[in-house]
Amino acid sequence: MYPEDYRYSTEHEWAKRENGRVRVGITRFAADRLTDVVYVELPQVGSEVRFMQPFGVVESVKAASELYAPVSGRVVEVNERLRDHPELVNEDPHGEGWMIVVEATDPSELDRLMDAQAYRQHIGEA
Amino acid sequence: MRYIPTTPEEREYMLRLIGVRSVEDLFADVPDSVRLRRPLRLRPALSDPEVLRYLGALANRNAHADRLTCFVGAGAYDHFVPPAVWQLVGRGEFLTAYTPYQAEIMQGELQATYEYQTMVCELLGMEVANASMYDGASALGEAAVMARDLTKRDRVVVSRAVHPEYRQVLRTYTEPLGIRVVELPHEAGTTPPGPRELNGRTAAVVVQHPNFFGCLEDVRGWAEAAHGAGALLVVACSDPLAFGLLEPPGALGADIIAAEGQPLGNPLNFGGPYLGIIATRQEFVRRMPGRLVGATVDRHGRRGFVLTLQTREQHIRREKATSNICTNEALNALAAAVYLSLLGPQGVRQVAELCLRKADYLKSRVAELPGFQLPFRAPTFHEFVVRTPRPAEALVRALIREGFLAGLPLGRFYRGMRDCLLVAVTETRTREEMDRFVEALERACRRGRQAVGGRVL
Amino acid sequence: MRDFPLIFEQSVSGRRGFGLPDPDVPARPLEELVPQQALRRRPPALPEVSELDVVRHYTRLSHRNFSIDEGFYPLGSCTMKYNPKLHEEVARLPGFARLHPYTPEELAQGALQLLWELGEELRELAGMDAVTFQPAAGAHGELVGLLVIRAYFASRGEKRTRVIVPDSAHGTNPATAAMVGYEVVTVRSDARGNLDLVALEEHLDERTAAVMLTNPNTLGLFEEQVDRIAERVHAAGAQMYLDGANFNAMVGITRPGDQGFDVMHMNLHKTFSTPHGGGGPGAGVVAVKSHLEPFLPVPVVVREGDRYRLDFDRPQSVGRVRAFYGNFANLVRAYAYLRTVGAEGLRAVAEHAVLHANYLRVRLAPYYEIPYDRICKHEFVASGVRQKRRDGVTTRDIAKRLLDYGFHAPTVYFPLIVEEAIMIEPTETESLQTLDAFVDAMVAIDRECQEDPEKVRTAPHTTAVGRLDEVRAARSPDLRWKPA
Numbered sequence A: 001m002y003p004e005d006y007r008y009s010t011e012h013e014w015a016k017r018e019n020g021r022v023r024v025g026i027t028r029f030a031a032d033r034l035t036d037v038v039y040v041e042l043p044q045v046g047s048e049v050r051f052m053q054p055f056g057v058v059e060s061v062k063a064a065s066e067l068y069a070p071v072s073g074r075v076v077e078v079n080e081r082l083r084d085h086p087e088l089v090n091e092d093p094h095g096e097g098w099m100i101v102v103e104a105t106d107p108s109e110l111d112r113l114m115d116a117q118a119y120r121q122h123i124g125e126a
Numbered sequence B: 001m002r003y004i005p006t007t008p009e010e011r012e013y014m015l016r017l018i019g020v021r022s023v024e025d026l027f028a029d030v031p032d033s034v035r036l037r038r039p040l041r042l043r044p045a046l047s048d049p050e051v052l053r054y055l056g057a058l059a060n061r062n063a064h065a066d067r068l069t070c071f072v073g074a075g076a077y078d079h080f081v082p083p084a085v086w087q088l089v090g091r092g093e094f095l096t097a098y099t100p101y102q103a104e105i106m107q108g109e110l111q112a113t114y115e116y117q118t119m120v121c122e123l124l125g126m127e128v129a130n131a132s133m134y135d136g137a138s139a140l141g142e143a144a145v146m147a148r149d150l151t152k153r154d155r156v157v158v159s160r161a162v163h164p165e166y167r168q169v170l171r172t173y174t175e176p177l178g179i180r181v182v183e184l185p186h187e188a189g190t191t192p193p194g195p196r197e198l199n200g201r202t203a204a205v206v207v208q209h210p211n212f213f214g215c216l217e218d219v220r221g222w223a224e225a226a227h228g229a230g231a232l233l234v235v236a237c238s239d240p241l242a243f244g245l246l247e248p249p250g251a252l253g254a255d256i257i258a259a260e261g262q263p264l265g266n267p268l269n270f271g272g273p274y275l276g277i278i279a280t281r282q283e284f285v286r287r288m289p290g291r292l293v294g295a296t297v298d299r300h301g302r303r304g305f306v307l308t309l310q311t312r313e314q315h316i317r318r319e320k321a322t323s324n325i326c327t328n329e330a331l332n333a334l335a336a337a338v339y340l341s342l343l344g345p346q347g348v349r350q351v352a353e354l355c356l357r358k359a360d361y362l363k364s365r366v367a368e369l370p371g372f373q374l375p376f377r378a379p380t381f382h383e384f385v386v387r388t389p390r391p392a393e394a395l396v397r398a399l400i401r402e403g404f405l406a407g408l409p410l411g412r413f414y415r416g417m418r419d420c421l422l423v424a425v426t427e428t429r430t431r432e433e434m435d436r437f438v439e440a441l442e443r444a445c446r447r448g449r450q451a452v453g454g455r456v457l
Numbered sequence C: 001m002r003d004f005p006l007i008f009e010q011s012v013s014g015r016r017g018f019g020l021p022d023p024d025v026p027a028r029p030l031e032e033l034v035p036q037q038a039l040r041r042r043p044p045a046l047p048e049v050s051e052l053d054v055v056r057h058y059t060r061l062s063h064r065n066f067s068i069d070e071g072f073y074p075l076g077s078c079t080m081k082y083n084p085k086l087h088e089e090v091a092r093l094p095g096f097a098r099l100h101p102y103t104p105e106e107l108a109q110g111a112l113q114l115l116w117e118l119g120e121e122l123r124e125l126a127g128m129d130a131v132t133f134q135p136a137a138g139a140h141g142e143l144v145g146l147l148v149i150r151a152y153f154a155s156r157g158e159k160r161t162r163v164i165v166p167d168s169a170h171g172t173n174p175a176t177a178a179m180v181g182y183e184v185v186t187v188r189s190d191a192r193g194n195l196d197l198v199a200l201e202e203h204l205d206e207r208t209a210a211v212m213l214t215n216p217n218t219l220g221l222f223e224e225q226v227d228r229i230a231e232r233v234h235a236a237g238a239q240m241y242l243d244g245a246n247f248n249a250m251v252g253i254t255r256p257g258d259q260g261f262d263v264m265h266m267n268l269h270k271t272f273s274t275p276h277g278g279g280g281p282g283a284g285v286v287a288v289k290s291h292l293e294p295f296l297p298v299p300v301v302v303r304e305g306d307r308y309r310l311d312f313d314r315p316q317s318v319g320r321v322r323a324f325y326g327n328f329a330n331l332v333r334a335y336a337y338l339r340t341v342g343a344e345g346l347r348a349v350a351e352h353a354v355l356h357a358n359y360l361r362v363r364l365a366p367y368y369e370i371p372y373d374r375i376c377k378h379e380f381v382a383s384g385v386r387q388k389r390r391d392g393v394t395t396r397d398i399a400k401r402l403l404d405y406g407f408h409a410p411t412v413y414f415p416l417i418v419e420e421a422i423m424i425e426p427t428e429t430e431s432l433q434t435l436d437a438f439v440d441a442m443v444a445i446d447r448e449c450q451e452d453p454e455k456v457r458t459a460p461h462t463t464a465v466g467r468l469d470e471v472r473a474a475r476s477p478d479l480r481w482k483p484a
């Protein structure tokens, strides 16, 4: 359920290393808890994000949650499909439902996040 | 108390069931130190007929628009309200409901609001309108904050030909947020567009159209100037009926419109409740304050309506909400929807044209009076400024004795305009009333001139 | 089944529903009056319908609405009490409804006297020294209250940056604090449902401008330590703000001014029975202690001898939060209410509001979890957790099922600190028989949750439309009808 090669934040974001860059999304646990995602507000390509600072918002009908960057750096890609298909976050949170790709300034920040097993424990699914 | 149905026996029964001996026990958690140990000192209670008589007497002491022929506007207009409007809106089903939280039993309110949003968009030439704000002035305050959020800039430039009370509200809403408000002078009644005062920190330019003096502004020119500086154009408006005839701000490049909807079927009410309208472009909808109704389907596939995009609102987003507004002016919005349904496209055009023509008639007649002048040459809609031979305050007082509410003396808001009167004419004024008004003005000034020699005004 | 038609879908080109006069002034060409390019090019796509079409359409829509006039409306925190018809009649007297706001003061003495007298009554009720009528609703009153507090500190050269709100607070409280530029600090409630005094003290310091409390709070419980809270808050140099949404439980029993509050708003559409209008208009009056009076918005109604006047000359005022003076028609209704009810009546209002709420609480306790099960004030918060865990039925489902029984649902999922919250406020104007019928429905639904949960999960079944797809509405917003 939670890919072993991803890193996980306490705020339920995942981070996946892709040769120097980091792809970011929210976990299945977070997506399920939000219920049907209706809107995702994402930064523009080129903007800067900071480690564990908000970079966007994900919304369901009755709730809005901030998204926290699991790594600092510049946004180089944004998942434009989410604009018309926010349901991808529910359907495939760890894949098609990704949110941004970051050119990390300090990839070692990822070491401060949890691995899959620690995350499963964190959410009580271990 | 006549609105409490509970009898003494029922009261005893309930207390017993709750397991307390007296009502006093139900307040045991209120510390003694804060209890009120004496009866409230209020005026004595009255019977129903007495209430009607007492408040009726207070009402009678007011010179309302059926007593004095009304030529004052300035943000509140004496348009004709078809009786059907409030006979429908006043139905208990609308009047005594609340915010449509339970959509399945509130389709009436929700659908009417959706229709209202559509009508407002049509009238103003805009893409989205919300379910209502408190009034035009507070809608403008919120529009400025919205512009700041959208542009991430902190400076608002506002024309001095925007209603002075709206400008005051704008300042109250923006000042605590560190938004700087800069005022643009008007020149001969309008605000000529230009890059003056616009810079890289300007979030919005605010003009009113038609403006406070009744003059038409160059909205398109302002849209270009604002957009050229990366700012938004916010257009305020105190009578949307103008756009039955005039090209609406949405079609002229406005980004946000903040308007007063009182003229759309709502009574004068000594200033409220009125109807705040806010409308904007689709792309800005998520920064919009207030409730929005959207269409959807039910579980059987039938069309239905719900409150939507609620994550903008205080009950979900709390301190990050786009506004704190909760209770709005839904009933006044409903009145606007009924009113606009009755008028239709031809009706709004006809009302607007009547206002324009009648105002023009009065304006020309007044301009011919000795000592009266039109200080501004710009085209006007249903309101205009006239320079009077006597201080406008005194003139207004003199005209009251003749049965007229002559207009708003502008000295109240603008230094150097003590001899200026703002006069409004709606479709409800007749030629005969206007002719009598002109005669009365003339008389008052003749008398005034005589008086100047002796006792001052 | 066909969709219920929109007014636009009934439009027939050329049909009209108005009777306007012909122009009685010379018909000059329009272009001489306004430049051609200022004229509208495309008429608005408003419906073209007859007056009868309009009357039928909106009458039919009214049949698709639930209201106090139709049935029990136990919407917690909203005080959905009966709105007397007498007050409607009074508010519509031409002397009020047809009065222009710029009528010279000497010709609006009746209106100003009414405001003055209403203000006197409300000051006495609140135990406060001065009022403003400007706010159009409770949240607008919160805005005024915090602006006044901010101006007060500014006048003393103090810069305070934070506002403390309990975790049980209504969303308007933190939203308002943010609008006034304050940082919001949230403080938890204690196990009894009161504000946690220890937690409060941890956060109180020289940065605190105000503590916003609701009393009785949103759990329907009286803040038992309100006097001690006020002491601590004042000791820290901060101001006490009361969200007076729940004033109905207190009128004539205890006064906010005596509890230590410096400023409060009242929702006249709650305690003072002005109708809610399908979401508004309301009216919020803000009352303050004398040290805050100089900062109230302009204008303020003053009396001089037997004359009444609007005072604009208040150099320390926070300014205006709206045009003109307030939601006057609702102020008229509220005053009519006060005069009908009187001092004894008001006390009876509070007593019966509280009696009725406790009656419902005790009757429902065997069936629904009541997390803070003690004497409540005018409302209480139950929870659907039992039904959720046991039957897989949520509070939302229960609320929807109540609609089938002919009741409006209580407020649900608020306050946020109670899981599956069901917030019930019966008000003083409901009869024992109505309360019993509501209990019967709630009990029947609890049984259904166990015996036929699917029926509850798919409710409502008897309403004009079934449960609506809110996800679809939010994912692809359709906010207006578009001409084909």
Ligand SMILES: Cc1ncc(COP(=O)(O)O)c(C=O)c1O
Pocket: B325, B326, B327, C077, C078, C137, C138, C139, C140, C170, C172, C173, C214, C218, C243, C245, C246, C267, C282, C284
């Ligand atoms: C506790 C509480 N505070 C504040 C408000 C806001 O009041 P209003 O809706 O009149 O703006 C409400 C009501 O909705 C409320 O219940």
